[in-house]
Amino acid sequence: MPRFMGFVRMEEGGGMPPKALFEAMDNYIAEQAGAGHFLDGGGLFGTEDAVNFVVRKGEVTRVDGPYAEAKEVVGGWALLQYDTLEDAISGQQEFAELHAKYWPECEMVATLRQVSEEPPQPSDA
Template identity: 85%
Template structure:
């Protein structure tokens, strides 16, 4: 059964979501879990303590947050499982609609990506 990653990107520092969104999310995630669609997920802390390792031209550099240049950051994630891509898309749209309904002041992007079952083939060099 295909697995998917859902990501939520939104502006950082806009405040906490309203309790109504938390309540709706609890109900929705409970239903999705019971149907075997929601496998795991959660919210993420802000970038103030984030650590990035940037690789450029064969060199690795550590860059600590916060990141003033970041307009939107990943604020949450979910590991999902559906029978089809179409079902996964419908589920991600429902998730996004919860935000539109219960936190209309929020601007966010809900991204869905399929998890690869096997690593990509290595590049020939």
């Protein structure tokens, strides 16, 4: 059964979601978990304590948050499992619609990506 990652990107510092969204999300996640679609997930803390390791020209540099240049950050994630891509897309749309309904002033992007089940193939570069 294909697995997918769902990501939520939004502007950092946009405030806390309303209680109604938390309640709707609790119900939605319980329903999705009960159906075997929601495997794991959660919210992420802000970038104030984030650490990036940047690889550039064969060197690694550590960059600690917060990141002034960041407009949007990943605020949450979910590991999902659906029978088909179409079912996964429908589930992610329903998730996004909960935000539109219960937190209409929020601007966010809900991204869905399929998890590769095959190891990457090395390039000859």
